[in-house]
Amino acid sequence: MIHIVGGGLAGSEAAWQAASRGVRVVLHEMRPVRPTAVHKTDRLAELVCSNSFRGDKLDNAVGLLKEEMRRLGSLVMRAADANRVPAGAALAVDREGFSQAITDAISAHPSISIVREEVERLPDDPSMYPLVVATGPLTSDALSAAIAAFVGGEHLYFYDAISPIVLADSIDMTRIFRASRWDRSLGDVRRGGPSGPPDASDGDYLNCPMTKEEYDRFWDALVTAESATVHDFDKERFFEGCLPIEVMAHRGHDTLRFGPMKPVGLVDPRTDRPSYAVVQLRQDNIAGDHYSLVGFQTQLKWGEQARVLKLIPGLEQAEFVRFGMVHRNTYVNGPRVLRDTWQTRRRADLLFAGQMSGVEGYVESAASGLMAGRNAAALALGGTPRVAPRTTAIGALAHYVSHADPGHYQPTNITFGIIAPPDEAAPRRTRDRKTAIAERALRELDAWMDEEKFVRSAGLQPG
Numbered sequence: 001m002i003h004i005v006g007g008g009l010a011g012s013e014a015a016w017q018a019a020s021r022g023v024r025v026v027l028h029e030m031r032p033v034r035p036t037a038v039h040k041t042d043r044l045a046e047l048v049c050s051n052s053f054r055g056d057k058l059d060n061a062v063g064l065l066k067e068e069m070r071r072l073g074s075l076v077m078r079a080a081d082a083n084r085v086p087a088g089a090a091l092a093v094d095r096e097g098f099s100q101a102i103t104d105a106i107s108a109h110p111s112i113s114i115v116r117e118e119v120e121r122l123p124d125d126p127s128m129y130p131l132v133v134a135t136g137p138l139t140s141d142a143l144s145a146a147i148a149a150f151v152g153g154e155h156l157y158f159y160d161a162i163s164p165i166v167l168a169d170s171i172d173m174t175r176i177f178r179a180s181r182w183d184r185s186l187g188d189v190r191r192g193g194p195s196g197p198p199d200a201s202d203g204d205y206l207n208c209p210m211t212k213e214e215y216d217r218f219w220d221a222l223v224t225a226e227s228a229t230v231h232d233f234d235k236e237r238f239f240e241g242c243l244p245i246e247v248m249a250h251r252g253h254d255t256l257r258f259g260p261m262k263p264v265g266l267v268d269p270r271t272d273r274p275s276y277a278v279v280q281l282r283q284d285n286i287a288g289d290h291y292s293l294v295g296f297q298t299q300l301k302w303g304e305q306a307r308v309l310k311l312i313p314g315l316e317q318a319e320f321v322r323f324g325m326v327h328r329n330t331y332v333n334g335p336r337v338l339r340d341t342w343q344t345r346r347r348a349d350l351l352f353a354g355q356m357s358g359v360e361g362y363v364e365s366a367a368s369g370l371m372a373g374r375n376a377a378a379l380a381l382g383g384t385p386r387v388a389p390r391t392t393a394i395g396a397l398a399h400y401v402s403h404a405d406p407g408h409y410q411p412t413n414i415t416f417g418i419i420a421p422p423d424e425a426a427p428r429r430t431r432d433r434k435t436a437i438a439e440r441a442l443r444e445l446d447a448w449m450d451e452e453k454f455v456r457s458a459g460l461q462p463g
């Protein structure tokens with residue numbers, strides 16, 4: 001028998017996977033006994049915000065991850081596919097139908113019992129292990145404190161800050177220059193022609209330089225703009241490392257010039273002088289069509305973000321792919337805490353999954369639950385946990401969480417950038433390259449699954 005705490009995307013998938021392997025599961029979910037600040041129902045796998053599971057094609061990393069999950073018998077994908085609503089190339093779902101389908105499937109499974117209670121600490125009772133903790137970004141306070149004590153307080157975080165992202169095509173390249181800080185080989189992006197691509201050899205950042213007048217106008221707009229105070233937890237203390245820009249601006253006129261807008265080491269080639277302030281943009285996806293504003297996490301209302309950020313030179317016509325946000329997000333420093341099997345480094349029969357394990361997003365959370373559920377089941381059956389190849393999206397996610405740089409750990413969505421690169425012979429065109437990575441991933445996942453079937457048919461536990 002295994003126990004799972006949290007009946008969200010990850011916990012529900014973990015329960016399904018373990019039960020499908022013949023293991024009895026007790027799923028502890030605190031709603032409705034104890035609500036969260038965001039969930040609205042008592043259904044399992046409630047989608048707290050958007051109803052989109054993002055791209056569904058194989059030239060998209062999350063599309064690949066979804067296809068892998070389908071092949072691995074994912075309940076979340078089965079319910080999502082059955083409740084699909086029209087959304088172009090994306091997979092969006094009827095949110096009520098989706099979580100009802102998950103709730104029905106889990107409730108009807110003869111090997112799963114659901115207990116509606118808050119688990120306040122990591123149990124001492126050895127019979128509660130293997131234990132999967134999948135309590136999500138809004139893990140209850142008592143359990144958060146217990147997890148912090150287990151992993152070490154410095155390895156558990158409570159807020160996530162997201163900077164806005166703009167469409168590259170909407171940036172006025174004639175007003176900005178490309179350079180990395182302290183990079184002497186500066187270049188004007190106009191080298192590629194006014195609308196041509198920036199010359200990537202000249203540094204990794206697009207820099208929007210500001211004069212004193214432009215900075216003053218921007219600062220005035222920022223300190224008078226309206227903030228979104230979505231939930232009470234937004235009023236709580238922020239980590240200094242992810243202060244919203246408007247909070248920094250309120251601390252003093254020059255605080256931003258000494259923070260994310262510092263101009264030092266960035267010489268504008270058109271004036272050959274440092275600017276008064278600089279906003280830096282960093283490429284946000286492999287395709288290079290999205291750029292994020294570096295250090296510009298904000299919780300201004302979205303309309304206000306559109307108004308204020310368009311005062312930045314070069315962004316006057318910017319189209320926002322995503323606005324900035326600061327929200328509660330409880331997650332561990334994956335590489336310090338977890339193995340690539342989603343087991344904790346300190347205790348092999350304790351596994352973390354979902355958003356709190358350091359992944360980001362509905363699909364990624366469910367994917368981590370899928371592997372954690374299988375591995376917890378393997379432990380309960382006396383087998384050995386397994387890891388999917390790094391050439392697959394689901395294996396790459398596990399590798400990132402357990403091997404990324406722990407000094408700068410950030411939760412991640414799945415991207416092609418974290419999947420093992422293809423060999424030299426792979427096509428160079430981005431689209432063809434992605435297709436090659438996806439085809440290899442599915443081939444290798446199938447082989448990995450065949451290996452498991454073979455071991456099982458021989459009457460052994462996978463190991």
Ligand SMILES: Cc1cc2nc3c(=O)[nH]c(=O)nc-3n(C[C@H](O)[C@H](O)[C@H](O)COP(=O)(O)OP(=O)(O)OC[C@H]3O[C@@H](n4cnc5c(N)ncnc54)[C@H](O)[C@@H]3O)c2cc1C
Nearest residue numbers: 006008009010030049050119135136140354355361362365
């Ligand atoms: C405000 C907000 C907006 C978001 N918007 C999006 C979005 O648009 N798209 C997206 O992909 N992701 C979004 N996310 C991230 C999203 O929460 C995750 O992608 C996904 O829900 C994570 O799945 P999970 O299973 O880890 O957590 P959840 O789905 O949150 O499930 C965790 C479950 O654990 C339960 N629980 C918590 N503590 C305890 C306890 N002590 N005992 C028992 N049960 C407990 C909770 O009630 C909950 O049911 C958002 C998150 C927040 C906070």
